[in-house]
Amino acid sequence: MDLELMVNSFPKLLSAAVITLKLLSVSLIIGLFIGLFFAILRLNKNIFINKLAYVYSYVFRGTPLLVQIFIIYFGLGQIEYLRSTVLWVILKEPYWCAIIAFALNTGAYTSEILRSAFQTIKPGIIEAGKSLGISNKVVFYKIQIPIAIRQSLPAYGNEIILMMKGTSLASTVTIMDLTGVAKYIISTTFKPIEVFIVAGGIYLFMTFIIHNAIKFLEKKHSFN
Amino acid sequence: MELLAFGDTGWGDELFYATLMTIAVSITAMFIGFLFALIFTPLKLSKNKFLNFIANSYTTIIRGVPELLVIYLFFFGGTGAVMFVASIFGYNEYIEINAFITGAFAIGIISGAYSTEVFRGAIQSIDKGQFEAANVLGLNKFGKFFKIILPQTLRLAIPNLSNVWQITLKDTSLISVTGLVEIMRQSYVAAGSTRDPLFFYSFAAVLYLLLTFISMKLINRLEVKYSRGY
Numbered sequence A: 001m002d003l004e005l006m007v008n009s010f011p012k013l014l015s016a017a018v019i020t021l022k023l024l025s026v027s028l029i030i031g032l033f034i035g036l037f038f039a040i041l042r043l044n045k046n047i048f049i050n051k052l053a054y055v056y057s058y059v060f061r062g063t064p065l066l067v068q069i070f071i072i073y074f075g076l077g078q079i080e081y082l083r084s085t086v087l088w089v090i091l092k093e094p095y096w097c098a099i100i101a102f103a104l105n106t107g108a109y110t111s112e113i114l115r116s117a118f119q120t121i122k123p124g125i126i127e128a129g130k131s132l133g134i135s136n137k138v139v140f141y142k143i144q145i146p147i148a149i150r151q152s153l154p155a156y157g158n159e160i161i162l163m164m165k166g167t168s169l170a171s172t173v174t175i176m177d178l179t180g181v182a183k184y185i186i187s188t189t190f191k192p193i194e195v196f197i198v199a200g201g202i203y204l205f206m207t208f209i210i211h212n213a214i215k216f217l218e219k220k221h222s223f224n
Numbered sequence B: 001m002e003l004l005a006f007g008d009t010g011w012g013d014e015l016f017y018a019t020l021m022t023i024a025v026s027i028t029a030m031f032i033g034f035l036f037a038l039i040f041t042p043l044k045l046s047k048n049k050f051l052n053f054i055a056n057s058y059t060t061i062i063r064g065v066p067e068l069l070v071i072y073l074f075f076f077g078g079t080g081a082v083m084f085v086a087s088i089f090g091y092n093e094y095i096e097i098n099a100f101i102t103g104a105f106a107i108g109i110i111s112g113a114y115s116t117e118v119f120r121g122a123i124q125s126i127d128k129g130q131f132e133a134a135n136v137l138g139l140n141k142f143g144k145f146f147k148i149i150l151p152q153t154l155r156l157a158i159p160n161l162s163n164v165w166q167i168t169l170k171d172t173s174l175i176s177v178t179g180l181v182e183i184m185r186q187s188y189v190a191a192g193s194t195r196d197p198l199f200f201y202s203f204a205a206v207l208y209l210l211l212t213f214i215s216m217k218l219i220n221r222l223e224v225k226y227s228r229g230y
Helices: A003-043 A047-062 A065-078 A087-091 A094-119 A123-131 A136-173 A178-189 A192-220 B012-045 B049-064 B067-088 B099-124 B128-136 B141-178 B183-194 B197-226
Strands: none
Touching (some): A003 A047, A003 A094, A003 A136, A003 A192, A065 A087, A065 A094, A065 A136, A065 B183, A065 B197, A123 A136, A136 A178, A136 A192, A136 B067, A178 A192, A178 B067, A192 B049, A192 B067, B012 B049, B012 B099, B012 B141, B012 B183, B012 B197, B049 B099, B067 B099, B067 B141, B128 B141, B141 B183, B141 B197
16 A cells, blocks of 8 residues: 555545546536426427437437547537537537536436426426416426426436546546546556545545435425 | 448448347346346345445445546456456466456446345335235245245336346447447447448447347337236
8 A cells, every 4th residue: 555645645636636626517407407408399289390309318318428529529529510610619628528518417317307207297286286376387387397306306316426436537548637647656556456446435525415405305395 | 320230341240239238238238237236126125234334335346436437437447356366276377358358247236226226116115015925825945035036026127127228338439448349339439430420330230229129029019027916
């Protein structure tokens, strides 16, 4: 055990953890909107729109995140037309490519979580709203969405943790996040166990915080 | 399309073998995962606090740390660990472990943590009366486990195990960082030499979709088979 290396690498890994958290929070926020959008499409009665949303979530849930990042980072740059548009400003940055991939990926899972939450809302609650003379729109925004969010909290908490682990793939497109820095230190010092303990410890700590934050929210917004 | 031709002119046969490799690694990893689950599920259910602690640390650490980090640990640390063990037995030459074994083992440990949780949940949700009934019938320990508990556990566990299989299958793409030639690695090589990454990575995505689709169909059949009588 090389304690000195562990102590020395800790500040480096900690500052890399900030990048991991940035990647996570930005992609979760974008992903939540994407997920909500596709969840609403899934509830649409039009078969075409419905299928479209289903195909989106099926494709992104059925392929590895690594493939998605590589298609966006290496693949899209190949299209000549894209290089001449404004989009290229975003797509040439590995940071934004990773965020786009993460957001689309978590969006697919979030849409499934929200869809099942919407479907488990008892019809009586919606009928009660209608019988009070509240318009459909207000029923949706003020009644259905808050209940669906509460219903989906436990599953969404898992998704946040999975996504946090997913951000480690950003290191494959040259971003020096927690895993990227850990790999760099491992490959220069050849002390994998020490670095794994420190980096893994930081990840576990973040998992622990997220897990408890979600538990707290669940308690706060429980129905009884 | 000529990019996918079989033989020397295209990448069809290379990608075909890479797909077989992905399937082989996934199945091996899933199997190693089952072995880990076989060890850790009883520890999780045991009444001994210390054994509980060991099993809980295993599942918590593995499920809280990114897969890629675990793979790096095995990739960089595996050789050292094996050489250390070999040196105890007086063998001091350099040993290089196969990328397949390292990869399958790393993914297997991850998959094992998920399988352990699935089996624990399934066994816990079996009605207590079933255990008591088995006792009343005078079955011995083996009969109780294999004839009464296991079939019911499998019925409850298969839907969740199919999720674990999906996760395992997708995780094998990460082994490409160690150089094992599976779908992802082969696409990387092909994309590099033809300068057509969009095509090859999209094709890789299609291959993964096909694998998940086919395995879902097969698992659904299993599910039907094990829910006979319900």
